[in-house]
Amino acid sequence: MTHTRKILPYATTILGAALIAAGFNLFLIPRELLSGGVSGISMIIGYFTGWNIGIMYFLINLPLIIWGWVLIGSRFIMLSITSVAAATLCIQLLPVQAVVQDAIIAAIVGGVLIGIGTGISLRAGGSTGGFDILGSILTRKRDFPLGSVLFGLNSIVVIILGYMDNWDAALASMLSIFITGKVVDNIHIRHIKVTAFIVTTQKHQMVDRLLKLHRGVTVIKTEGAFTHTEKDMLMTVTTRYELAELQKIIKETDKKAFVNIVETVGVMGEFRKNK
Secondary structure (H helix, E strand, O other): OHHHHHHHHHHHHHHHHHHHHHHHHHHHHHHOOOOOHHHHHHHHHHHHHOOOHHHHHHHHHHHHHHHHHHHOOHHHHHHHHHHHHHHHHHHHHOOOOOOOOOHHHHHHHHHHHHHHHHHHHHHOOOOOOOHHHHHHHHHHHOOOOHHHHHHHHHHHHHHHHHHHOOHHHHHHHHHHHHHHHHHHHHHOOOOOEEEEEEEEOOHHHHHHHHHHHOEOEEEEEEEOOOOOOEEEEEEEEEEHHHHHHHHHHHHHHOOOOEEEEEEOOOOOOOOEOOO
């Protein structure tokens, strides 16, 4: 079971990379549209120079991956490297062939495929490289939807295409990027917050591990109404994205802990406990 849990994020990331490559080669590239970010920059270079888009995608991602390794952590970047490598390979293997002739339909379907691929890669704990790494760094400091961040960053790339080539392709690319961002926000739910109330007899061990999530923890003294046994209740606010990790910590630390998890409408005051 533990072995499966370790492999599953990498398998999910590879699946996401395959969907992204399909969005590129079957919908966007045949119509000379952009996906935004590093892949969009790679496409612009490829369209105007004839250079291999997959290789350019890999090379431009390298410095961002190194930056992410320093600021975010090795597991995130290992999954990101897996995504970039798998996407590069799939782009090389999958033929560039137009599935649809209409640029708008290509932009919509391509945007959905790339959004799903990006979203499930982020849910697995990594990214698809490029601006996803930059967006993840920014959302660790500020609390807003990642898809909206990526849309803003990617708009810069689309404007470049508009000035260099034609605005019809640029606007169709903007539509694709917008759809990708919306799909990402529906799958990657880092900005949705939950509050966990944990009644445990293992206060110190639980607090030590919960603080590693970089969230604040409040300790409240409680007493069982029937047994009159004193226990500690820990309250912490985290995100839906980190909920699986929170549940894992609780189970490993105190299997008998009573946990109540509720969705949080809003938070005032300091939410993030940064390094």
